[in-house]
Amino acid sequence: MRQIDLQRASDEAPFTRFHWIVAIWCGLAIVFDGYDLAVVGIALPSIMKDMGVDATQAGFMASSALFGMMFGNVLFGGLSERCGRRLMICLCIAIFSLFTALAGLMHEPISFSVMRFIAGLGIGGVMPNVIAQMTDYSPLRMRSTLITLTFSGYSIGGMLAALLGKGLIESYGWQTVFLAAAAPVVLLPLIWMQMPESLGYMLRKGQTEALKQVLSHLSPGYVPQADDRFVLSGTASQANANHQSAFSELFSGGRAFSTLMFWLTCFMALFMVYALNSWLTKLMAQAGYSLGSALTFVLVLNVGATIGAIGGGWVADRLHIKLVTFLMFVAAALAITLMGHKLPTSALFVVVAVAGACTIGTQTMTCAYCSQFYPTSARSTGVGMMLGVGRVGAILAPIVIGMIVHMNLPLASNFMAIAIPAVVAACTVLLVQHGRSDLVRSRALATAG
Numbered sequence: 001m002r003q004i005d006l007q008r009a010s011d012e013a014p015f016t017r018f019h020w021i022v023a024i025w026c027g028l029a030i031v032f033d034g035y036d037l038a039v040v041g042i043a044l045p046s047i048m049k050d051m052g053v054d055a056t057q058a059g060f061m062a063s064s065a066l067f068g069m070m071f072g073n074v075l076f077g078g079l080s081e082r083c084g085r086r087l088m089i090c091l092c093i094a095i096f097s098l099f100t101a102l103a104g105l106m107h108e109p110i111s112f113s114v115m116r117f118i119a120g121l122g123i124g125g126v127m128p129n130v131i132a133q134m135t136d137y138s139p140l141r142m143r144s145t146l147i148t149l150t151f152s153g154y155s156i157g158g159m160l161a162a163l164l165g166k167g168l169i170e171s172y173g174w175q176t177v178f179l180a181a182a183a184p185v186v187l188l189p190l191i192w193m194q195m196p197e198s199l200g201y202m203l204r205k206g207q208t209e210a211l212k213q214v215l216s217h218l219s220p221g222y223v224p225q226a227d228d229r230f231v232l233s234g235t236a237s238q239a240n241a242n243h244q245s246a247f248s249e250l251f252s253g254g255r256a257f258s259t260l261m262f263w264l265t266c267f268m269a270l271f272m273v274y275a276l277n278s279w280l281t282k283l284m285a286q287a288g289y290s291l292g293s294a295l296t297f298v299l300v301l302n303v304g305a306t307i308g309a310i311g312g313g314w315v316a317d318r319l320h321i322k323l324v325t326f327l328m329f330v331a332a333a334l335a336i337t338l339m340g341h342k343l344p345t346s347a348l349f350v351v352v353a354v355a356g357a358c359t360i361g362t363q364t365m366t367c368a369y370c371s372q373f374y375p376t377s378a379r380s381t382g383v384g385m386m387l388g389v390g391r392v393g394a395i396l397a398p399i400v401i402g403m404i405v406h407m408n409l410p411l412a413s414n415f416m417a418i419a420i421p422a423v424v425a426a427c428t429v430l431l432v433q434h435g436r437s438d439l440v441r442s443r444a445l446a447t448a449g
Helices: 006-011 017-051 055-083 084-101 108-138 140-149 151-173 175-195 199-204 208-218 256-286 292-317 321-338 345-373 376-406 411-430 440-446
Strands: 003-005 229-230
Touching: 006 108, 006 199, 006 208, 006 440, 017 055, 017 084, 017 108, 017 140, 017 151, 055 084, 055 108, 055 199, 055 376, 084 108, 084 175, 084 292, 108 140, 108 199, 108 376, 140 151, 140 256, 140 292, 140 345, 140 411, 151 175, 151 321, 151 345, 175 321, 175 345, 199 376, 256 292, 256 321, 256 376, 256 411, 292 321, 292 345, 321 345, 321 411, 345 376, 345 411, 345 440, 376 411
Parallel strands: 003 229
Antiparallel strands: none
């Protein structure tokens, strides 16, 4: 009888057409997700005018999806361990696509907010599952790069919403950008057929033939044998893997303290991201820039985020992911602080790009690190719980920074308030006990092999 370690086979696999298929579908899921999350901000002025709502009501309407995301992160992250990641990814895409489209058919604030809350469940649920899926199937030597490359689809989705919104809203009304969100539903049959199930789920369900088929795609040199026996290293001791819940694995094996540090890090990271997304335009206008220039800063922020996410992942595959994440948070604190001081416009564009790279980009790095910290049997749950707790920071950020802006403090003080969470996040990620990481185990096996 031949025993095959599925995780090790994935870690050491050459990059093949199979990996491209997984990466493309996961990346598109994130692009769709990013579009649905950004579309309200693009259309909000038109929605306010059409529905006759004030800024307070509009803020609640915009934040309803964030509340849904908080629950979706936890709910669908945990369900995937029981029902399979492929089903959860397809289900979440269907939920956020259809309910975003339905929001475009609403004519008053409450029903619109309900539709957006339900859409938020799907938007939040797809994130942990896609990250865990990419972690499962990415070769170890390029894992962080592939995860962050996939996750950079959020910025692409946001830019797509802005580009479509500019043409569609002016010509056909704000409803059209919401109705366009239903388009990904037609791709669900293809995603279902081509997206593999997670390794841990197939092993738990005894799907031996499916595992052989996936392994033949992962490792072209693999020849199935009738008596092949599959195991998954890093799963909570093989003896009790079927009896220990995915949630309890987050706190077992000496991981409890690090789990809490990941939660705090994500809270601070998302606070920064949503503080900048919500208030950058207003603060730049307050600094004396025209509305057009202020919106350009938002575009530069997202371009920087894409570069930072991909570049950070590439560096993390070659250096220490914890050190890279720490240094990016430090750079975020410095860049955001500098944004509050008078600089030449060209220099300010550079600083804003660095801020995007080291806030949105570093949040992506945090997700990549968290996903690789836990064994495959708890990855979706680990990332989902971290994002669920972190989402509280996203919800609080617009409110807290709004209160600070209302105090009419100097511009530098406003940006300092956004920079402080970066300092805290740098400290909390530094406290993660990297020796407990599944990444250490994988690299030790690769070195030994």
